Amino acid sequence: xxxxxxxxxxxxxxxxxxxxxxxxxxxxxxxxxxxxxxxxxxxxxxxxxxxxxxxxxxxxxxxxxxxxxxxxxxxxxxxxxxxxxxxxxxxxxxxxxxxxxxxxxxxxxxxxxxxxxxxxxxxxxxxxxxxxxxxxxxxxxxxxxxxxxxxxxxxxxxxxxxxxxxxxxxxxxxxxxxxxxxxxxxxxxxxxxxxxxxxxxxxxxxxxxxxxxxxxxxxxxxxxxxxxxxxxxxxxxxxxxxxxxxxxxxxxxxxxxxxxxxxxxxxxxxxxxxxxxxxxxxxxxxxxxxxxxxxxxxxxxxxxxxxxxxxxxxxxxxxxxxxxxxxxxxxxxxxxxxxxxxxxxxxxxxxxxxxxxxxxxxxxxxxxxxxxxxxxxxxxxxxxxxxxxxxxxxxxxxxxxxxxxx
Ligand SMILES: Cc1cc2nc3c(=O)[nH]c(=O)nc-3n(C[C@H](O)[C@H](O)[C@H](O)COP(=O)(O)OP(=O)(O)OC[C@H]3O[C@@H](n4cnc5c(N)ncnc54)[C@H](O)[C@@H]3O)c2cc1C
Numbered sequence: 178x179x180x181x182x183x184x185x186x187x188x189x190x191x192x193x194x195x196x197x198x199x200x201x202x203x204x205x206x207x208x209x210x211x212x213x214x215x216x217x218x219x220x221x222x223x224x225x226x227x228x229x230x231x232x233x234x235x236x237x238x239x240x241x242x243x244x245x246x247x248x249x250x251x252x253x254x255x256x257x258x259x260x261x262x263x264x265x266x267x268x269x270x271x272x273x274x275x276x277x278x279x280x281x282x283x284x285x286x287x288x289x290x291x292x293x294x295x296x297x298x299x300x301x302x303x304x305x306x307x308x309x310x311x312x313x314x315x316x317x318x319x320x321x322x323x324x325x326x327x328x329x330x331x332x333x334x335x336x337x338x339x340x341x342x343x344x345x346x347x348x349x350x351x352x353x354x355x356x357x358x359x360x361x362x363x364x365x366x367x368x369x370x371x372x373x374x375x376x377x378x379x380x381x382x383x384x385x386x387x388x389x390x391x392x393x394x395x396x397x398x399x400x401x402x403x404x405x406x407x408x409x410x411x412x413x414x415x416x417x418x419x420x421x422x423x424x425x426x427x428x429x430x431x432x433x434x435x436x437x438x439x440x441x442x443x444x445x446x447x448x449x450x451x452x453x454x455x456x457x458x459x460x461x462x463x464x465x466x467x468x469x470x471x472x473x474x475x476x477x478x479x480x481x482x483x484x485x486x487x488x489x490x491x492x493x494x495x496x497x498x499x500x501x502x503x504x505x506x507x508x509x510x511x512x513x514x515x516x517x518x519x520x521x522x523x524x525x526x527x528x529x530x531x532x533x534x535x536x537x538x539x540x541x542x543x544x545x546x547x548x549x550x551x552x553x554x555x556x557x558x559x560x561x562x563x564x565x566x567x568x569x570x571x572x573x574x575x576x577x578x579x580x581x582x583x
Contacts, residue, residue: 186211186212186504187504188467188500189211189212190213190215190334190335190336191207191213191334191335191336191337192332192337193337194216194217194311194312194338194346195216195217195339195340195341195345196217197289197340197342197489198293198472198486198490198493199489199490200216200338200341200472200493201299201304202296202490202493203340204216205296205300208300210500210501211501212500214305216305216306216307217311217312217329218306218308219310219341220309221308222308223293224290226290226449227288227290227293228288228404228451229254229287229288230286230483231278231286231483232286232490233280233284233483233487233572234284234575235576235577236491236575237284237285239491239580242494245299248295249285250285252292253286254287254396256278256379257273257380258276259272259274261382261385262382262435263435264434264435266435266436269552270549270552271552272551276560277381279567279568281572281575288396307326309328310326311326312337312347313325313326313327315350315351320333321333321335322467324337335467336469337467338468338470339469339470340493341474342474343456343458343477345473348474351468352460352470358458358459359457359458359477360457362455362481362530363408364409364537365408365410365452366406366453366454367405367450368402368405369403369451370400370402370403370447370449371393371447372400372401373395373397373398373399373401374401374436374443375393375401377394378398379396380394380395384434384437386433387543388407388408389429389430390406391403391404391406391436393436403444410425410429414452416453422452423450426441427441427444455479456477457477457479457529458473459526463511463514464507464514469496469507471489472488472489472493473485475522476518476522476525478528481532481536482525482529483571484525484529484575488525491580492518495514495517495518496514497583499511499514501583517578524574525574527574528570528571
């Protein structure tokens with residue numbers, strides 16, 4: 178084997194699959210450290226908007242180190258709060274934005290599409306993006322990774338990183354089929370854009386009925402997002418069978434009360450219907466030779482944890498940083514990346530699991546107890562103190578890693 182001169186950067190060309198959150202964030206750091214990243218994204222272009230995602234704790238420090246705090250502040254959803262309502266739409270408990278979003282001072286919330294665009298804008302000039310394409314084959318050797326694509330010509334890269342989300346294609350090619358790693362939490366979620374027929378202004382409404390939750394929020398005047406959460410049915414429609422998925426939602430929520438029927442009526446016209454199980458990803462190792470995984474592809478804690486975006490940003494920072502520290506030696510860097518991230522990831526996976534158990538109340542009595550407690554706590558002059566035990570597990574999970582300086 179040829180000896181690399183000490184401190185000379187090796188493995189400079191890196192293919193990243195996925196231009197969501199982890200992919201462009203990783204490209205940002207790799208480029209800054211002297212690597213040459215290429216990002217391949219299956220979508221023909223970046224989508225706009227999407228659902229709102231939280232940025233918490235250590236992830237906000239990564240945002241700050243990228244110099245993106247002003248951009249995030251500009252795109253903050255600026256939600257004013259929200260209310261739990263009953264079947265007639267009467268508010269049962271009204272909470273401010275931080276309590277309803279379980280955020281600590283310094284945390285923020287943005288639309289996922291806005292975050293992806295911010296990350297794309299700061300990388301597009303130094304990073305090659307291949308939109309509308311996907312990896313179809315990955316063959317590793319000592320010298321590099323030969324990658325075939327659906328549209329582009331085959332190419333050889335030094336390293337390949339799967340940042341392609343819950344249903345990662347890179348993971349399927351290199352680590353094995355999805356069912357070995359994706360662990361459903363027993364709930365399904367569906368989100369889509371609807372007309373803002375209630376005129377919500379940076380406001381969220383939550384309607385819980387036994388076993389199910391419907392919520393509606395708006396971050397701008399004309400449209401709103403409807404979100405449905407419900408137990409995974411015995412028979413789940415195929416991942417790409419939108420018509421069957423919409424039939425299932427319509428049957429599951431028909432006549433459920435509140436504004437549900439109006440939201441269901443708007444569903445077929447929605448431009449951005451999302452439907453999937455709330456699932457986690459569990460892998461013992463996030464790398465195999467010259468290939469590694471980052472973000473949801475490696476360790477999705479599920480949408481119910483509210484921590485997936487933060488994990489994706491922090492994972493990208495640590496992975497790139499360890500590659501820099503090891504001068505590109507992937508054997509050293511991938512092992513250190515796993516060591517640094519494991520504790521933080523595990524505590525967030527545990528949080529996601531416990532949230533799934535508490536997310537949906539099973540009976541009318543439980544719903545009454547929950548909303549009564551929220552109403553009472555919200556009235557207390559020392560409510561911040563009373564809420565501390567409720568927020569503690571999330572705050573701890575959001576801060577369960579100290580960022581190294583690379
Ligand atoms: C309804 C919902 C609500 C959520 N709420 C929150 C929240 O409140 N807080 C929070 O922190 N997180 C939340 N999440 C989770 C959050 O969106 C993810 O954890 C986060 O986006 C992970 O980033 P990622 O870059 O790893 O993956 P993704 O954002 O999923 O990006 C993956 C990218 O890879 C692309 N891709 C997929 N397959 C291929 C392929 N074969 N070839 C090329 N490209 C491919 C996709 O198109 C996508 O652009 C929520 C998720 C959902 C669905």
